[in-house]
């Protein structure tokens with residue numbers, strides 16, 4: 639499973655990139671606005687830090703402007719994946735950009751029917767938002783299971799399922815059980831992945847016993 643980080647904060651990206659666990663980055667207009675920085679500059683900087691795909695989202699809602707924005711974003715670096723919303727204009731933009739060799743992430747997917755359309759548009763990634771479905775009392779992970787199952791029925795579908803709007807490590811574990819290709823993870827959840835109280839307790843006990851033994855390895 640590939641791990642992307644869901645942030646536009648370059649310091650956080652640098653820190654996670656140093657771990658060797660980072661395969662890519664996703665941003666969105668809200669995350670960029672949070673940084674208070676210039677969008678194009680931020681995307682450039684992220685693309686310099688990370689070799690893998692960096693999702694940068696268009697801001698227009700009509701096809702023509704979306705396509706122009708997409709081309710501009712794709713020109714920033716080879717590893718930019720243009721992010722478009724799951725609307726008719728977004729899917730048309732997706733088809734065009736993919737034909738030109740650009741990676742495209744179709745975002746804001748909330749149903750299996752939408753995910754089928756994203757695949758038909760040739761999307762590199764489809765981003766179903768699990769946390770936001772959970773927030774309204776639905777089971778976001780059911781959507782992932784459905785999309786993975788549908789995509790697996792057709793060898794011609796190359797679109798990868800990018801699980802988005804992740805709120806906890808359990809979303810990632812379940813995504814793995816279902817066979818989703820990518821999880822985009824907020825930095826705080828990235829940190830939670832490694833934590834387990836029994837690991838901390840076990841390590842403290844080993845260190846205390848080692849200290850008592852009086853031995854040294856080096």
Ligand code: E4P
Nearest residue numbers: 644664665666770802803804
């Ligand atoms: C995905 O690419 C989105 O940026 C993101 O996962 C949205 O998550 P949120 O629901 O936490 O805003």
